Amino acid sequence: MTDAEWTLDRTYLGSSGEVRWAALGAPDAPPVVLLHGTPFSSYVWRGVARALAERHRVFVWDMPGYGASEMRADQDVSLAAQGRVFGELLEEWGLTGAGAEPAVVAHDFGGCVALRAHLLHGARYRRLALVDVVALAPWGSPAYRLLGGHHEVFERLPGGLHRALVREYVGSASAVGLADGVLERLVGPWCGEAGQPAFYRQIAQNDQRFTDEIEDRYGEIRLPVLVCWGADDSWIPVERGRELAARIPGARFRLIEGAGHLVQEDAPAELAVALSGFLT
Numbered sequence: 001m002t003d004a005e006w007t008l009d010r011t012y013l014g015s016s017g018e019v020r021w022a023a024l025g026a027p028d029a030p031p032v033v034l035l036h037g038t039p040f041s042s043y044v045w046r047g048v049a050r051a052l053a054e055r056h057r058v059f060v061w062d063m064p065g066y067g068a069s070e071m072r073a074d075q076d077v078s079l080a081a082q083g084r085v086f087g088e089l090l091e092e093w094g095l096t097g098a099g100a101e102p103a104v105v106a107h108d109f110g111g112c113v114a115l116r117a118h119l120l121h122g123a124r125y126r127r128l129a130l131v132d133v134v135a136l137a138p139w140g141s142p143a144y145r146l147l148g149g150h151h152e153v154f155e156r157l158p159g160g161l162h163r164a165l166v167r168e169y170v171g172s173a174s175a176v177g178l179a180d181g182v183l184e185r186l187v188g189p190w191c192g193e194a195g196q197p198a199f200y201r202q203i204a205q206n207d208q209r210f211t212d213e214i215e216d217r218y219g220e221i222r223l224p225v226l227v228c229w230g231a232d233d234s235w236i237p238v239e240r241g242r243e244l245a246a247r248i249p250g251a252r253f254r255l256i257e258g259a260g261h262l263v264q265e266d267a268p269a270e271l272a273v274a275l276s277g278f279l280t
Contacts, residue, residue: 006046006185008061008068012092014085016077017070021061021089025053030103030126031095032056032279035086037108037134038202039170041067043185044107044264051272055280059093059102063113067189071198079109079210083116087123096124103127103279107264109134112211118221119214129226129275132233132261136215136240136247137208143169144203151200159191166190166199175232175260182265218247225251226278230259230266252278 008020022042032052034045042049042060049058062069064085065077095102101124106114111133117123140148147154157165166187171178178186190199225248229241238255245253254274259266 006043008042012061012089014064014088016064016081016085017072017075019061019064019070019085019089020068021059023093024049024058024060025056027057029053029055029057030279031059031093031100032103032105033059033061033090033093033095035061035104035106035110035114036063036066037106037110038066038206039166039190039199040108040173040186040262041189043067044262047268048105048264048272048275051268052276052279055276056103059089059095061089063110065198065202071189071194073197073201075198075201076205077198077202078205079112079116082109082113083121086113086117087121090117090123101126103129105129105131105275105279106133107131108261109206111135112214115214115218116210119217125223127224127226127279128221129228129278130244131228131263131271132230132236132241133227133244134236135211135218135244137211139208139211139236141235147200148203148206151197151204154200155197157196159196162196162199163187163191173235173261174265175230175234175258176266178262178265218244219249221248221251224278226254226274227251228254228256228263228271228274230261230263231255231257232259232266233261235261 008022012019104125111130227245245251
């Protein structure tokens with residue numbers, strides 16, 4: 001697939017609605033699952049996914065309420081719900097049980113989702129890579145808390161003003177700047193009749209309690225873990241990445257120079273090399 005053709009061609013009906021997903025690489029290759037964060041989608045993984053698919057079976061998905069997956073008014077898109085859905089998908093993909101466990105690579109709040117699924121729901125992984133993840137308190141900028149605390153007001157913004165807000169917000173995740181086409185692909189799902197309220201809904205439903213519930217358990221993790229962090233991440237400081245790696249027994253820390261929070265966009269080659277070495 002080219003970037004313009006990045007399409008999730010399969011559907012799973014889960015406990016929080018329809019989930020769009022796709023798989024790349026040979027069916028009999030070692031499995032890897034990629035988790036995106038907020039306010040993104042699997043699209044940010046496109047380059048890394050193609051690189052890893054040379055040696056792995058790579059599963060990508062848009063979480064409920066994000067990207068191409070279902071968005072609806074009564075939807076539970078909290079981090080707790082995403083953790084449950086991830087467990088459901090592992091069952092759907094046949095990635096549970098001895099010998100079937102996948103490697104997992106998670107970004108932003110996808111890290112919290114993967115950690116919750118592992119620590120609270122018994123999901124088993126071969127390896128775990130955490131890339132600029134939401135895992136340690138405190139998190140959530142003042143602007144993030146403002147949007148979530150007044151989501152009913154922001155949902156009624158004029159469409160043009162809302163689009164400008166989302167463009168600025170998403171763009172700030174990159175240290176080098178996003179190409180217009182990439183930025184538009186990430187902003188597009190959050191616009192329109194379904195997308196605009198969905199953007200504020202997912203912020204309103206997520207708060208620090210979802211990491212508070214598991215933060216004291218990181219020392220229980222007993223599998224190979226790599227923590228990658230963009231050196232110029234303005235959303236979550238590098239110090240959080242170092243602290244997270246120190247809390248997980250045996251975890252390695254890898255700094256990606258010249259990258260912000262969206263390492264996949266700022267330094268995709270460097271990240272793909274780091275992940276490929278860790279996964280193989």
